[in-house]
Amino acid sequence: MAAIPVMGVVAIFVFLLLRLSPGDPAAILAGDTATIETIAAIRADLGLDRPIPEQFITWFGQLVQGDLGRSVLSKQPVTTLIAQRVEPTLSLALCTLIFAIVVAVPMGILAAWKQGSWLDRGIMALSVAGFSVPVFVLGYVLIFVFSMKLDLLPVQGFASLSEGLPAFAARITLPTIGLSFIYIALFARITRAAMLDVLGEDYIRTAHAKGLKDHVVLVKHALRNAAIPIVSVIGIGFALLIGGVVITETVFNIPGIGRLVVDAVLARDYPIIQGVILLFSGIYVLINLAIDIAYVLLDPRIRY
Amino acid sequence: MRNLFGHSAFRNPSVLIGGSILLLLLAVSILAPLLTQYDPQAIAPRFRLKFPSDEFLMGTDMLGRDVWTRVVHGGRVSLLVSAVVAIIAISIGLAIGLTAGYIRWLDGPVMRTMDGLMAIPGILLAIALVSLSGASLLTVIIAIVIPEIPRVARLVRGVVLSIREEPYVEAAVGLGTPTVKILIKHILPNTIAPLIVQGTYICASAILVESILSFLGAGLPPEIPTWGNIIAEGRAVFQRAPWIILFPGGFLAVTILAVNILGDGLRDTLDPRMKKRLGA
Numbered sequence: 001m002a003a004i005p006v007m008g009v010v011a012i013f014v015f016l017l018l019r020l021s022p023g024d025p026a027a028i029l030a031g032d033t034a035t036i037e038t039i040a041a042i043r044a045d046l047g048l049d050r051p052i053p054e055q056f057i058t059w060f061g062q063l064v065q066g067d068l069g070r071s072v073l074s075k076q077p078v079t080t081l082i083a084q085r086v087e088p089t090l091s092l093a094l095c096t097l098i099f100a101i102v103v104a105v106p107m108g109i110l111a112a113w114k115q116g117s118w119l120d121r122g123i124m125a126l127s128v129a130g131f132s133v134p135v136f137v138l139g140y141v142l143i144f145v146f147s148m149k150l151d152l153l154p155v156q157g158f159a160s161l162s163e164g165l166p167a168f169a170a171r172i173t174l175p176t177i178g179l180s181f182i183y184i185a186l187f188a189r190i191t192r193a194a195m196l197d198v199l200g201e202d203y204i205r206t207a208h209a210k211g212l213k214d215h216v217v218l219v220k221h222a223l224r225n226a227a228i229p230i231v232s233v234i235g236i237g238f239a240l241l242i243g244g245v246v247i248t249e250t251v252f253n254i255p256g257i258g259r260l261v262v263d264a265v266l267a268r269d270y271p272i273i274q275g276v277i278l279l280f281s282g283i284y285v286l287i288n289l290a291i292d293i294a295y296v297l298l299d300p301r302i303r304y
Numbered sequence: 305m306r307n308l309f310g311h312s313a314f315r316n317p318s319v320l321i322g323g324s325i326l327l328l329l330l331a332v333s334i335l336a337p338l339l340t341q342y343d344p345q346a347i348a349p350r351f352r353l354k355f356p357s358d359e360f361l362m363g364t365d366m367l368g369r370d371v372w373t374r375v376v377h378g379g380r381v382s383l384l385v386s387a388v389v390a391i392i393a394i395s396i397g398l399a400i401g402l403t404a405g406y407i408r409w410l411d412g413p414v415m416r417t418m419d420g421l422m423a424i425p426g427i428l429l430a431i432a433l434v435s436l437s438g439a440s441l442l443t444v445i446i447a448i449v450i451p452e453i454p455r456v457a458r459l460v461r462g463v464v465l466s467i468r469e470e471p472y473v474e475a476a477v478g479l480g481t482p483t484v485k486i487l488i489k490h491i492l493p494n495t496i497a498p499l500i501v502q503g504t505y506i507c508a509s510a511i512l513v514e515s516i517l518s519f520l521g522a523g524l525p526p527e528i529p530t531w532g533n534i535i536a537e538g539r540a541v542f543q544r545a546p547w548i549i550l551f552p553g554g555f556l557a558v559t560i561l562a563v564n565i566l567g568d569g570l571r572d573t574l575d576p577r578m579k580k581r582l583g584a
Contacts, residue, residue: 005419
């Protein structure tokens with residue numbers, strides 16, 4: 001499995017990022033307001049005066065034990081800070097993923113089925129637009145139309161599921177729609193391409209010829225075989241989703257991991273930035289690993 | 305090579321539409337000082353948060369600066385950054401891809417490094433780079449370039465791997481042609497068409513990432529107006545003055561759309577294999 005070396009490369013890269021950046025790493029970690037004593041204490045504490053390989057072993061040892069260091073400003077462990085922010089981010093990411101699949105897969109199937117029709121052209125044009133409109137621009141347009149002009153939904157913020165489904169749904173709807181646009185574009189395009197590949201096969205013609213209904217052929221015969229490229233795109237799309245979550249949380253003032261990292265950038269709180277990068281890269285690698293496993297389940301012909 | 309400069313690309317409607325919009329935006333950006341009557345940085349508290357009118361085409365922001373002036377000046381940054389990013393990312397990615405694809409023992413380590421780089425979400429990597437080295441034009445460009453390199457390297461490596469098996473390359477190897485000459489004369493020309501297509505998409509992505517960095521406060525310093533930081537500055541007053549965000553946002557979306565349409569057209573005409581794979 002390629003996951004372990006990839007994670008190793010990520011760890012080395014994130015480690016070197018701080019050490020090789022211009023300026024004193026201890027001063028960066030200490031933040032803008034630190035005194036010389038604090039900087040010296042941090043340098044001794046992290047062993048930044050020792051040789052780089054030795055530093056790496058120490059740092060990596062802590063990382064493996066789940067220690068991501070402490071925030072410069074609040075002095076709290078980065079893992080605690082991230083854990084506090086998981087719920088909004090996870091809610092947004094899952095809602096987006098589900099919404100995007102539910103909308104995009106039927107769109108892609110329709111486009112492939114009616115290839116060349118105005119419907120197909122319309123869906124493909126929408127898909128190009130989806131790749132082009134930045135998520136924060138879309139977010140503000142949605143707020144402008146649905147919250148300010150039509151007054152249908154709250155402007156910003158987040159409500160936990162524990163505050164009741166209506167409150168949760170009212171606040172998560174706009175961010176979900178805004179963030180899923182690019183995902184819908186990606187999914188619809190890949191679903192269409194995968195379906196077109198499959199629809200040209202002989203067994204599809206056979207299925208039609210023996211009098212099966214269109215929807216049965218499309219879903220039972222074609223979609224199952226088109227599933228592999230669609231599933232693999234979820235992995236690629238996850239990188240988009242992470243970038244999108246960070247921005248969407250800023251637009252809609254959602255107190256999630258994205259907000260945490262943006263606030264950390266503004267405060268130059270590097271340990272938090274580093275922790276979030278490692279976390280998201282790890283999730284990315286794990287999701288792609290899970291997708292490799294899903295291939296085997298979806299297609300018995302694939303063996304590792 | 306002939307179809308690169310021939311007519312097919314220039315007859316493609318996507319290329320024509322995307323290209324014309326882009327040329328128009330480029331012209332507006334270059335001519336920015338002639339098209340505007342205000343200084344993009346001139347603060348005029350008397351005129352703050354003015355609704356769009358004849359006097360202020362796109363209204364004014366909370367410091368009374370003319371949004372239209374700032375938007376056209378912001379376009380210069382976006383287009384400049386995107387072109388520079390595309391050129392640097394392609395040059396470095398090309399060198400890495402050629403090396404990894406042709407020198408076999410380097411392939412494994414180099415491509416695993418690229419996989420690792422790709423696993424780090426590009427936006428977070430860019431944010432981290434900017435926050436470590438401070439905001440400047442150079443840092444922003446480097447921060448956008450680094451996440452793009454692995455994509456170019458992968459693409460070039462793929463081309464090299466398929467071309468190196470061609471009989472004419474084997475023949476050249478058999479004749480004792482030096483590796484460097486094979487790479488430059490036989491393999492490099494085959495990478496040009498896919499790289500032009502990829503370069504267009506990198507431009508679109510660079511415009512987007514630059515605006516995101518500015519929007520999140522990790523981009524160019526606020527003295528330089530960019531679409532991203534105009535939008536960021538409009539956040540606080542969005543409900544009173546939505547035009548501060550909607551106009552630069554519209555420009556941003558149209559620019560990226562034009563580049564993407566151009567890229568799709570170029571892909572269809574220059575790189576038919578990709579067209580088939582994406583089914584677009």
